[in-house]
Structures are given as structure tokens and as C-alpha cells.
Amino acid sequence: xxxxxxxxxxxxxxxxxxxxxxxxxxxxxxxxxxxxxxxxxxxxxxxxxxxxxxxxxxxxxxxxxxxxxxxxxxxxxxxxxxxxxxxxxxxxxxxxxxxxxxxxxxxxxxxxxxxxxxxxxxxxxxxxxxxxxxxxxxxxxxxxxxxxxxxxxxxxxxxxxxxxxxxxxxxxxxxxxxxxxxxxxxxxxxxxxxxxxxxxxxxxxxxxxxxxxxxxxxxxxxxxxxxxxxxxxxxxxxxxxxxxxxxxxxxxxxxxxxxxxxxxxxxxxxxxxxxxxxxxxxxxxxxxxxxxxxxxxxxxxxxxxxxxxxxxxxxxxxxxxxxxxxxxxxxxxxxxxxxxxxxxxxxxxxxxxxxxxxxxxxxxxxxxxxxxxxxxxxxxxxxxxxxxxxxxxxxxxxxxxxxxxxxxxxxxxxxxxxxxxxxxxxxxxxxxxxxxxxxxxxxxxxxxxxxxxxxxxxxxxxxxxxxxxxxxxxxxxxxxxxxxxxxxxxxxxxxxxxxxxxxxxxxxxxxxxxxx
Numbered sequence: 001x002x003x004x005x006x007x008x009x010x011x012x013x014x015x016x017x018x019x020x021x022x023x024x025x026x027x028x029x030x031x032x033x034x035x036x037x038x039x040x041x042x043x044x045x046x047x048x049x050x051x052x053x054x055x056x057x058x059x060x061x062x063x064x065x066x067x068x069x070x071x072x073x074x075x076x077x078x079x080x081x082x083x084x085x086x087x088x089x090x091x092x093x094x095x096x097x098x099x100x101x102x103x104x105x106x107x108x109x110x111x112x113x114x115x116x117x118x119x120x121x122x123x124x125x126x127x128x129x130x131x132x133x134x135x136x137x138x139x140x141x142x143x144x145x146x147x148x149x150x151x152x153x154x155x156x157x158x159x160x161x162x163x164x165x166x167x168x169x170x171x172x173x174x175x176x177x178x179x180x181x182x183x184x185x186x187x188x189x190x191x192x193x194x195x196x197x198x199x200x201x202x203x204x205x206x207x208x209x210x211x212x213x214x215x216x217x218x219x220x221x222x223x224x225x226x227x228x229x230x231x232x233x234x235x236x237x238x239x240x241x242x243x244x245x246x247x248x249x250x251x252x253x254x255x256x257x258x259x260x261x262x263x264x265x266x267x268x269x270x271x272x273x274x275x276x277x278x279x280x281x282x283x284x285x286x287x288x289x290x291x292x293x294x295x296x297x298x299x300x301x302x303x304x305x306x307x308x309x310x311x312x313x314x315x316x317x318x319x320x321x322x323x324x325x326x327x328x329x330x331x332x333x334x335x336x337x338x339x340x341x342x343x344x345x346x347x348x349x350x351x352x353x354x355x356x357x358x359x360x361x362x363x364x365x366x367x368x369x370x371x372x373x374x375x376x377x378x379x380x381x382x383x384x385x386x387x388x389x390x391x392x393x394x395x396x397x398x399x400x401x402x403x404x405x406x407x408x409x410x411x412x413x414x415x416x417x418x419x420x421x422x423x424x425x426x427x428x429x430x431x432x433x434x435x436x437x438x439x440x441x442x443x444x445x446x447x448x449x450x451x452x453x454x455x456x457x458x459x460x461x462x463x464x465x466x467x468x469x470x471x472x473x474x475x476x477x478x479x480x481x482x483x484x485x486x487x488x489x490x491x492x493x494x495x496x497x498x499x500x501x502x503x504x505x506x507x508x509x510x511x512x513x514x515x516x
Contacts, residue, residue, distance in 0.1 A: 113230070199236065337369050425459045431444075431460050
């Protein structure tokens with residue numbers, strides 16, 4: 001008897017699961033109303049219609065519900081299923097495509113800069129923000145879509161069976177998910193602005209018709225979106241797989257790139273908020289690859305670091321920056337200074353100060369024309385005596401010391417005074433939405449007030465809209481830098497840009513309507 005009941009138990013459990021499904025309760029309500037309004041004939045018609053639609057949808061929507069898969073583990077932080085669930089869902093839908101006529105797509109959403117959230121708000125706030133983002137993505141999806149947590153700060157989405165899963169449709173879905181994530185997050189009375197990039201893959205473009213291949217392709221697309229971000233969307237193409245192998249071969253090419261002059265400095269202008277004049281430029285590394293075009297640092301810096309070529313990069317950037325200063329002066333443009341980023345490896349060099357003094361003499365430039373940019377995290381971690389010695393010696397030489405990414409590295413006021421910092425660069429995370437978010441405005445005002453009392457200049461980086469530029473000027477920030485002013489320019493284009501900027505300043509503002 002007990003053994004017989006053991007065989008019946010799964011059957012009874014299946015009936016119970018079937019009866020508590022929402023669609024069954026909805027069908028029961030519809031049948032009741034049909035009987036009340038139209039009698040037995042209405043009940044029969046409604047029943048037959050229900051059976052018809054159940055047969056039409058059999059094997060599609062139910063196939064991708066979570067209960068159709070084995071009991072995979074779930075993420076402890078968000079409660080979402082993990083990678084195997086998405087792969088299984090995609091396998092199921094792909095296996096039914098021929099008979100159902102419905103398709104799917106896989107999307108991967110990743111945070112652009114999760115580390116800045118941790119540094120600014122703490123790990124607990126970061127984890128809470130991830131949970132909120134998971135909720136928002138889930139709300140933006142349909143009931144039959146599968147959402148899962150991947151490794152790190154990524155989420156995967158397997159679209160439930162859809163009649164039309166073409167490029168335009170999935171781009172719209174990706175944009176909807178992006179908007180959901182990028183809405184301001186309120187965490188413990190703090191407002192977090194997080195941007196995200198989205199990559200996706202359609203079954204027709206996947207390297208293989210399996211869930212694993214579809215998800216891996218979507219991840220490659222997300223990697224490409226992240227490199228071109230923030231807030232980018234990319235669709236997978238076969239060329240991306242080739243690009244991965246190209247990036248792996250960059251290590252072999254990087255030394256030759258230095259020898260042939262492919263590593264060059266691009267220059268991004270910095271403007272005074274009072275006059276609109278160009279106060280300086282920041283030098284940013286780019287690789288003019290003969291086949292792949294201009295590469296950003298995110299694509300080749302890992303190869304440089306792993307190859308031990310950081311010092312070589314610093315030498316190239318310093319030479320080109322000082323040469324640009326001299327050329328601008330000869331062309332009649334008195335640019336105050338050029339800012340060059342110095343890595344930890346360079347700051348550990350015992351002969352760094354001597355080398356800089358020699359280079360400045362070589363170009364006949366005074367030390368105050370060179371701004372040394374040092375990450376706030378480097379200043380906050382002052383355990384290395386050589387780094388401490390070199391920063392202090394550079395300040396004594398007369399170079400301007402910039403504290404980069406201010407607000408993310410937890411440098412103390414004592415450290416700012418100790419290293420004779422002249423200017424702080426306010427991190428982009430504080431600048432975003434400063435024109436419309438009172439919390440961001442209060443944070444900026446607090447930083448500006450501290451800087452004023454310490455006698456420091458301020459520069460806001462990552463300014464992307466005219467409204468942000470205007471608000472920073474009203475709040476009293478000294479200088480601004482960002483895409484709204486100009487993207488990083490190759491040296492040969494800076495002269496043309498400087499001439500346009502000078503003409504813009506000379507042209508008086510026009511008020512009122514144009515008549516005639």
C-alpha cells in the first residue's frame with residue numbers, strides 16, 4: 001500500500017501544481033462568467049475556446065518556466081538562478097523552434113563601473129544596488145522570460161518564445177533594460193547613478209544552435225559594448241570572436257607598436273568655467289593600429305602591464321606631451337599646461353625626478369607647465385616610501401600635482417597637504433546628473449567648499465551635457481573636461497579645434513529674436 005502511494009504521489013503533486021497555476025484560475029473565472037451571462041451554450045463555447053488555445057500554446061510557453069528545469073542552484077545575493085538555468089532555457093526553446101515557429105534571443109547586461117560604486121558607497125550598498133537592479137530588470141521582462149545572475153556584475157536574459165525576435169525588436173528590449181537599470185537608485189538615503197552596457201545575440205548569428213553558444217556570444221557582444229561604453233548596446237557578429245583572438249595577439253605586437261610610433265597621445269581640452277578659455281589639455285594614450293583602427297587604453301593597457309612596458313608608455317606620453325606644448329606655443333597658443341597620468345610603476349622609479357627635469361630642460365619648459373596626474377587611490381595608499389618621495393620631489397620641482405578621480409580613493413586631507421596637491425579632479429560619478437539631482441549638487445558643493453578652504457583648484461571630469469556644464473559653473477567649479485567640450489583629439493586636430501574655440505569666445509552672445 002505504501003509503495004503504491006509512493007507511485008501516486010508525483011501524480012497528485014502534478015495535479016496540485018496544475019490547479020494552482022494562474023491561467024487555470026483565469027480560465028475558471030471565464031467559464032463561470034460565460035455560464036452566468038450565456039447559460040450552458042456559453043459555457044460550452046468558452047470551454048472549447050480554452051481547449052483550443054491550450055493546444056496552440058502547448059509545448060512553448062510552459063517549456064521555459066522555471067519549474068520545467070532541474071533544481072539548479074540560485075544566487076545567494078539576488079535569489080536569481082545562475083548560468084545553467086539560462087543555458088537550459090535557451091536549449092529548450094531552440095529545440096522547439098521548428099515545430100512552434102517561435103524564436104528567442106539572449107541578452108547580457110553588465111554594469112559599466114561597479115568598482116566606483118564600491119569605492120564611493122561601500123560593498124553593502126553595491127550589493128543592495130545589484131538586488132534592486134535585478135528587480136528592475138525582472139519587472140521590465142515578460143513572465144515567460146528567464147533572468148539569471150552571471151559571474152561578477154552581470155545578468156543574463158533568455159527571451160521566452162516570441163514570434164518575432166529580429167534585430168530591431170531585441171535592440172528595443174535592450175534599450176528598455178538599459179533604461180530600467182540606469183534610473184537613479186536610492187540606497188540607504190544615498191542616490192546611486194549606475195550606467196550599464198548590453199550585448200545580445202540572435203540564434204541566426206550564433207556560432208552554434210545551443211544555449212551555451214548563444215550565451216557565450218552574447219557575453220562577447222557585452223564585452224564589446226563595455227569597451228565602447230558607457231551605456232553602449234552591441235549585437236553579436238562573427239567578427240567579435242576574431243577580435244578576441246586579435247586582442248590576445250596584441251601582446252606580441254605591442255613592442256613593435258612602440259618602435260613604429262603607433263602608440264600616440266590624444267589630447268582632451270580643459271576649459272575655465274569663468275572665461276571659456278582653454279587652461280590645458282590632458283594627454284591620453286591611444287594605439288593607431290594599422291588594421292583595427294584607433295584602440296582605447298582598455299584594449300591594450302593589460303597587454304602593456306603584463307609585458308612590463310608601463311614605463312615605456314610613460315616615456316612616450318611625456319615626450320609627445322611636452323612636444324605638443326612647445327608646438328602650441330610656437331603656433332601662438334599659450335596653453336597653460338598639459339596633464340600626464342603617472343602609474344604606480346613610474347612613481348616607483350628612483351630616477352623619475354631626474355628624468356623629468358632633463359626632459360623639461362630639453363624642451364625649454366618650466367616645471368609648472370607639466371601637470372602630474374596621480375590617482376587618489378595611490379595617494380591614499382602611501383606605504384611605498386619611494387612613491388611618497390617622488391611625489392614630494394615632483395611638487396618641490398615645481399610640477400603641478402593633480403589628484404585624479406577625487407572622491408573614490410579615500411585620501412585624507414593630511415595626504416592632500418603632504419603631497420602639495422594643487423588641483424583635485426572631481427570624479428565623473430559625482431558629476432553625472434548634477435544639473436537635476438539635489439543630492440549630487442550638495443556633494444559637489446561640499447567638495448568645492450573644502451577645496452576653497454584648502455586653496456585648491458577644482459576640475460570636474462566626465463562632463464557630458466551642456467546642463468551639467470552650466471550647473472558646475474554656477475556652483476563655482478573652476479574648470480571642466482568632458483565629451484560636451486571635446487572628445488580626445490589627435491595632436492594634428494588640436495590646432496583647428498583651438499581656432500574654433502577662440503572664435504567662439506570672441507563671438508558675443510545674441511539675445512532676442514532674429515528679425516527679417
